[in-house]
Amino acid sequence: MFSDLLNSLSWEQTTERIYSKTEADVVRALSAEQCGIEEFMALVSPAASGYLEAMAQLSQRLTYARFGKTMSLFIPLYLTNSCINSCLYCGFHAENHIPRTILTPEQIDAECRAIKALAPFENILLVTGENPYRAGVEYLREAIEIVKRYFDNVKIEVMPLASEDYSSLKQVGLNGVICFQETYNRSRYNIYHPRGMKANFDWRVNAPDRMGQAAVHSIGMGVLIGLEDWRTDVTMLAQHIKYLERRYWRTRYSVNFPRLRPAENGGFQPNVVMSDRELAQLTFAFRIFDHDIDISYSTREQAEFRDNMSTLGVTTFSAGSKTDPGGYATYPQSLEQFSVSDSRTPMQVAAALRGLGREVVWKDWDRSFDLWRDIQGR
Numbered sequence: 001m002f003s004d005l006l007n008s009l010s011w012e013q014t015t016e017r018i019y020s021k022t023e024a025d026v027v028r029a030l031s032a033e034q035c036g037i038e039e040f041m042a043l044v045s046p047a048a049s050g051y052l053e054a055m056a057q058l059s060q061r062l063t064y065a066r067f068g069k070t071m072s073l074f075i076p077l078y079l080t081n082s083c084i085n086s087c088l089y090c091g092f093h094a095e096n097h098i099p100r101t102i103l104t105p106e107q108i109d110a111e112c113r114a115i116k117a118l119a120p121f122e123n124i125l126l127v128t129g130e131n132p133y134r135a136g137v138e139y140l141r142e143a144i145e146i147v148k149r150y151f152d153n154v155k156i157e158v159m160p161l162a163s164e165d166y167s168s169l170k171q172v173g174l175n176g177v178i179c180f181q182e183t184y185n186r187s188r189y190n191i192y193h194p195r196g197m198k199a200n201f202d203w204r205v206n207a208p209d210r211m212g213q214a215a216v217h218s219i220g221m222g223v224l225i226g227l228e229d230w231r232t233d234v235t236m237l238a239q240h241i242k243y244l245e246r247r248y249w250r251t252r253y254s255v256n257f258p259r260l261r262p263a264e265n266g267g268f269q270p271n272v273v274m275s276d277r278e279l280a281q282l283t284f285a286f287r288i289f290d291h292d293i294d295i296s297y298s299t300r301e302q303a304e305f306r307d308n309m310s311t312l313g314v315t316t317f318s319a320g321s322k323t324d325p326g327g328y329a330t331y332p333q334s335l336e337q338f339s340v341s342d343s344r345t346p347m348q349v350a351a352a353l354r355g356l357g358r359e360v361v362w363k364d365w366d367r368s369f370d371l372w373r374d375i376q377g378r
C-alpha cells in the first residue's frame with residue numbers, strides 16, 4: 001500500500017530538496033529525456049519561475065502529441081450535502097447548520113434530464129458528502145443505475161470505499177473514481193480533518209490502491225491547494241501516481257489542483273495562496289512529468305485563465321457546474337459547496353474552446369467498452 005512508501009518519505013527533507021533546486025537544475029530538467037521526481041521537484045521549485053515560457057512550450061508540445069487538440073467536458077452532479085465529517089475548509093461540514101438534502105431517485109432522474117437539456121454531456125461526475133449511513137454504497141448503486149441511463153461515462157467523487165465496494169459499483173456501470181488526499185502532510189492532516197471517518201489518514205491515502213485492486217478504469221487524484229506547502233504536497237502526489245502507475249498500469253489517471261475558495265463555514269482562510277502563474281507552472285510541470293495524465297480544471301478557476309490554459313496542458317474541463325444538490329432542476333439555488341468562478345453555460349465554454357482551436361469532446365467513453373472490459377476480466 002502507498003502508506004508504506006509515504007512513511008519512508010520525509011516531508012521536511014522533501015521540502016528542503018525542492019527549495020534548494022537551482023536554475024541549472026531547471027534547465028537540466030527541461031532537457032532531460034525522462035522527467036523523474038528529482039526533475040519534477042526542480043520544475044515546481046521557485047527556481048523555475050523564470051522558465052514558464054519554456055515549460056509552457058514543452059507542455060503544449062507533449063499534450064498535443066498525446067491528446068491532440070481535444071478537450072473533454074464533464075459536469076458534476078451533487079447528490080447530497082449530508083456529511084458526518086468536519087473538514088475545516090468545507091461548507092458541508094457536519095457542524096454547519098444548513099439544510100441537508102439527499103436526492104431521491106426521482107430527483108436524480110430529473111437532474112439528469114435537466115443536464116441533458118443544457119448540453120450533450122456524456123461524462124458525468126456524481127459527488128456526495130460522506131455519510132455512509134444515509135448515502136452509502138446501496139444509495140450510490142441505485143444512483144449509478146439511474147444516471148447510466150443518460151450518460152456513458154459515470155465517475156464518482158464520494159467517501160473512500162472498500163475494494164469490493166468499488167467492484168460491486170463497477171457491475172452497475174461505474175467507470176471512474178476521484179478521491180483527493182487534500183494533503184499528504186500526515187502530521188498536520190488531522191488539524192483540517194479532526195473528526196469523522198475522514199480523520200483516518202491511512203484509509204484515505206490507500207483508497208487509490210483499493211481502486212486499482214478493483215480495476216477501476218480511471219482514478220482521479222489531487223491535493224487541496226491552500227492547506228500546506230503546495231510544492232511538497234504535489235511532489236508527494238507525483239510519487240503516489242508513479243507508484244500506482246507501476247502497479248495498476250492499465251488504469252488511467254487524472255489530476256486536479258483545486259485552490260481553496262471561500263466556503264460558508266465561518267470563513268476558513270487558506271494557509272497558502274497559489275497565484276495563477278504558480279498554478280500554470282504546476283500544470284506544465286505535471287505534463288512534463290507525466291505525458292499521459294489527464295489534467296483537469298474545474299469551474300473554480302476564472303474563465304479567462306481556463307481558456308488560456310486550455311491550449312497549454314489541460315485536457316479536461318468541467319462546465320456549467322452547480323455545486324449544490326438538486327441545483328440543476330430540483331431546488332432553486334441552495335448552499336453551494338464552493339462558489340464557482342467560471343459561470344458560463346456549457347455551450348458558451350464549448351464555443352470559447354472551439355474559438356481557440358480546441359476540439360470539444362462531450363463523449364470519450366462508450367458503454368460498449370464496459371462490456372469489453374468485463375470480457376477481458378477488467
Ligand code: SF4
Pocket residue numbers: 083084085086087090091092093094128129130198
Ligand atoms: S470536504 Fe467532503 S468530507 Fe469534508 S466536510 Fe466537505 S463534503 Fe464532507
